[in-house]
Amino acid sequence: MLSYTEENYLKALLKISFAHGDLGVGTNELATVLAVKPATANDMLKKLKEKELVDYEKYGKIRLTASGKKRGIDVIRKHRLWETFLYKKLDFSWDEVHEVAEQLEHIQSEKLVDKLDKFLDYPEFDPHGDPIPNKKGELKVQFKKTLADVAVGSSCKMVAVKDNSSSFLQYVVKVGLGINNEILVVSKQDYDALMVIKVNGVKSSVSQKFAENIFVVCNNCVVGKSCPKTKCEIK
Amino acid sequence: MLSYTEENYLKALLKISFAHGDLGVGTNELATVLAVKPATANDMLKKLKEKELVDYEKYGKIRLTASGKKRGIDVIRKHRLWETFLYKKLDFSWDEVHEVAEQLEHIQSEKLVDKLDKFLDYPEFDPHGDPIPNKKGELKVQFKKTLADVAVGSSCKMVAVKDNSSSFLQYVVKVGLGINNEILVVSKQDYDALMVIKVNGVKSSVSQKFAENIFVVCNNCVVGKSCPKTKCEIK
DNA sequence: TAATAAAGTTAGATTAATCTAATAAATAAA
DNA sequence: TTTATTTATTAGATTAATCTAACTTTATTA
Numbered sequence: 001m002l003s004y005t006e007e008n009y010l011k012a013l014l015k016i017s018f019a020h021g022d023l024g025v026g027t028n029e030l031a032t033v034l035a036v037k038p039a040t041a042n043d044m045l046k047k048l049k050e051k052e053l054v055d056y057e058k059y060g061k062i063r064l065t066a067s068g069k070k071r072g073i074d075v076i077r078k079h080r081l082w083e084t085f086l087y088k089k090l091d092f093s094w095d096e097v098h099e100v101a102e103q104l105e106h107i108q109s110e111k112l113v114d115k116l117d118k119f120l121d122y123p124e125f126d127p128h129g130d131p132i133p134n135k136k137g138e139l140k141v142q143f144k145k146t147l148a149d150v151a152v153g154s155s156c157k158m159v160a161v162k163d164n165s166s167s168f169l170q171y172v173v174k175v176g177l178g179i180n181n182e183i184l185v186v187s188k189q190d191y192d193a194l195m196v197i198k199v200n201g202v203k204s205s206v207s208q209k210f211a212e213n214i215f216v217v218c219n220n221c222v223v224g225k226s227c228p229k230t231k232c233e234i235k
Numbered sequence: 236m237l238s239y240t241e242e243n244y245l246k247a248l249l250k251i252s253f254a255h256g257d258l259g260v261g262t263n264e265l266a267t268v269l270a271v272k273p274a275t276a277n278d279m280l281k282k283l284k285e286k287e288l289v290d291y292e293k294y295g296k297i298r299l300t301a302s303g304k305k306r307g308i309d310v311i312r313k314h315r316l317w318e319t320f321l322y323k324k325l326d327f328s329w330d331e332v333h334e335v336a337e338q339l340e341h342i343q344s345e346k347l348v349d350k351l352d353k354f355l356d357y358p359e360f361d362p363h364g365d366p367i368p369n370k371k372g373e374l375k376v377q378f379k380k381t382l383a384d385v386a387v388g389s390s391c392k393m394v395a396v397k398d399n400s401s402s403f404l405q406y407v408v409k410v411g412l413g414i415n416n417e418i419l420v421v422s423k424q425d426y427d428a429l430m431v432i433k434v435n436g437v438k439s440s441v442s443q444k445f446a447e448n449i450f451v452v453c454n455n456c457v458v459g460k461s462c463p464k465t466k467c468e469i470k
Numbered sequence: 471t472a473a474t475a476a477a478g479t480t481a482g483a484t485t486a487a488t489c490t491a492a493t494a495a496a497t498a499a500a
Numbered sequence: 501t502t503t504a505t506t507t508a509t510t511a512g513a514t515t516a517a518t519c520t521a522a523c524t525t526t527a528t529t530a
Contacts, residue, residue, distance in 0.1 A: 005517065027478055040518055042479060047516090059478060059525055090350040100344045109335045115325040240487065262508055275488055277509060282486090294495055294508055472530095479524070485517090494509070500502090 004106045007075050008034060009044050010053060011105075013064050014072035024061025070137055074113075077133040079105035080126035081116050087127040088120065094127055094178075095169035128169075129160025129179045129215065145218060147183065148193065148211035155184040156216035163213040172214070175204050183216065239341045242310050243269060244279050245288060246340075248299050249307035259296025305372055309348075312368040314340035315361035316351050322362040323355065329362055329413075330404035363404075364395025364414045364450065380453060382418065383428065383446035390419040391451035398448040407449070410439050418451065 002010070012033045016025045031041040045062060048054045053068035064072060082104040086092040092100070114135065117123075123132055124140050131139040142159060150156050158181045161172065176199050177183070186196040186203060193208035237245070247268045251260045266276040280297060283289045288303035299307060317339040321327040327335070349370065352358075359375050361367055366374040377394060385391050393416045396407065411434050412418070421431040421438060428443035 003516080028476085036517090037519065038478065039480080039520080043517075086347070090347070090354055092346070092350065096346070100342070100347055103342045103344070104339075107335070107338045109338070111327070111331070112321070112325070112335055115327065119325055238486080263506085271487090272489065273508065274490080274510080278487080473528100474530090475526105475528070477524100477526070479522100481522080482520090484519070487515090489514070490512090492509100492511080495507080497504100497506070499504075 001108070002071060005044070006048065006051075006053075007071070007106055009041075009048060010064065010068055010072035011075045011079075013054065013062065014069065014076065017064065024056070024063050026061065030062070073133045073137045073139075075105050077135075077137075078107070078113055080130060080132040081113065081120065081123070083126045083128070084120050084123050084132065085116060088123075094173065095166040097127055098164050098166070125160075125179075127179070128164055129158075142215070142217070144215040146212050147185075147195070147197070147206075147214040147216050148208055150183075150185050150216060150218060152185050152188050154218060155182060156218045157182055158214055159217050160215040161213055162215060168213060171210070175206060175210075176200060176202055177214070183214075236343070237306060240279070241283065241286075241288075242306070242341055244276075244283060245299065245303055245307035246310045246314075248289065248297065249304065249311065252299065259291070259298050261296065265297070308368045308372045308374075310340050312370075312372075313342070313348055315365060315367040316348065316355065316358070318361045318363070319355050319358045319367065320351060323358075329408065330401040332362055333399055333401070360395075360414075362414070363399055364393075377450070377452070379450040381447050382420075382430070382432070382441075382449040382451050383443055385418075385420050385451060385453060387420050387423050389453060390417060391453045392417055393449055394452050395450040396448055397450060403448060406445070410441065410445075411435060411437055412449070418449075 009030070012030055013025055016029060016033060027038050027041050027045065030045075031038040034041065045054060045056070048068065049056065052065055053071065054062050055065050056062040079101045082101040083097040086097040086100060087094065117135070122134070126132055129142075131142065133139040144159060145156070146162065147156070147158075158177055158179060160179070161169065163169075172178070181199055184198040186198050188195045193211070195206050195208075195211055196203055197206060198204075244265070247265055248260055251264060251268060262273050262276050262280065265280075266273040269276065280289060280291070283303065284291065287300055288306065289297050290300050291297040314336045317336040318332040321332040321335060322329065352370070357369070358367055364377075366377065368374040379394060380391070381397065382391070382393070393412055393414060395414070396404065398404075407413070416434055419433040421433050423430045428446070430441050430443075430446055431438055432441060433439075
């Protein structure tokens with residue numbers, strides 16, 4: 001049985017790995033994500049290594065073991081299922097679900113997770129467009145572009161957000177955007193990459209920073225087939 | 236913000252108070268209920284007194300303050316709402332809900348509780364027949380008899396159980412009993428109070444110990460009016 | 471390549487919740 | 501009303517998760 005804290009460390013390690021591939025994770029990086037001091041993270045890493053959930057050499061990069069990864073994916077599964085529950089069944093808004101799911105993800109009951117999964121009809125994506133691992137730990141991987149990568153004149157569909165912060169999500173809603181919305185890139189400034197986009201017939205200007213936090217799939221992409229342009233396949 | 240542990244102490248104090256009125260609670264008694272040593276309970280009581288959640292003199296009986304009581308009722312509200320959710324929506328069985336609700340009751344989000352309450356259509360009783368406090372902390376009090384108090388030849392309705400343990404609940408199901416079932420007391424031995432009861436046309440023998448753990452309302456009782464016999468009114 | 475900066479580790483301290491063992495107060499029994 | 505028993509309290513120790521401050525190793529750069 002893992003503690004609340006141990007689960008959070010595994011989840012953080014997994015998220016960092018998702019973000020930058022197989023290079024392993026640094027102590028400081030992990031500490032930053034978890035909002036603790038490096039010394040604290042270091043202590044916990046020793047404990048996790050002892051339990052064979054992570055592996056690393058002293059002063060070297062940290063990697064999850066197979067069992068650490070499985071445990072981390074379980075936490076993410078629970079988090080995303082609860083987010084889906086809050087959004088679909090309890091009428092929470094997009095930007096409110098994360099905070100509550102941070103607590104709910106630590107409830108220990110395999111039966112609860114399975115029954116929740118069934119109750120929600122085995123959803124594959126959460127309200128932010130992120131894939132929900134199934135009971136086996138498998139998830140639909142989306143190779144996504146960000147809106148910033150889409151060429152002028154092209155249209156695409158928003159599938160997820162990179163930044164899950166409440167303030168960003170509220171801004172997204174304000175611009176009239178949401179998961180599965182079609183976006184047409186009308187124009188783009190050379191100087192600062194300021195974009196004009198069209199959503200549901202309405203034009204808006206969005207900054208590069210904003211565009212980099214919106215994940216899209218371009219309209220040439222087909223589920224199960226690779227994209228003719230850059231990677232934005234849904235497997 | 237109260238810790239998980241502090242919440243459990245308040246809940247335990249409240250439950251003991253419910254069970255034996257206004258005489259106050261002892262340290263050992265509390266420690267037993269929480270499965271900790273008296274020394275531990277004593278330390279925590281000091282802390283709760285500091286926070287003005289309980290009140291007592293050294294070596295004296297412990298009582299919840301108004302704010303301690305409110306906080307405790309909130310925990311019970313959450314516990315019973317979650318039990319109802321698990322039972323009604325996720326298809327958990329009667330005897331499984333308690334354990335999981337013990338964890339869920341500590342999730343901190345007023346919005347979540349209110350939305351869950353609404354989702355369940357403001358239930359007044361949980362799957363064990365215990366009243367669920369509303370947002371204001373008010374609950375339907377049932378003045379109940381136990382099955383052991385019902386006279387031979389009388390019929391009554393099961394409204395709750397005293398013992399919430401999984402083993403007892405499974406036994407109750409085996410006898411063919413459940414919340415809101417009509418029970419006719421067919422006969423009763425003078426010697427050991429062994430009862431023959433009839434539920435849905437089927438006769439069973441039940442011991443005194445069993446009968447004392449089944450709460451009933453006799454069929455003369457009317458909601459909102461006092462019972463002509465002993466107390467078993469539903470307010 | 472030597473100096474500097476960044477990243478990682480260790481040592482020692484703190485807080486919350488728990489324990490055991492010893493002691494003190496209140497209650498029950500002889 | 502003493503004595504014995506039960507109940508409550510205190511003192512000192514432990515564990516998990518955290519911190520600060522000092523130190524070591526690795527990486528960067530001048």
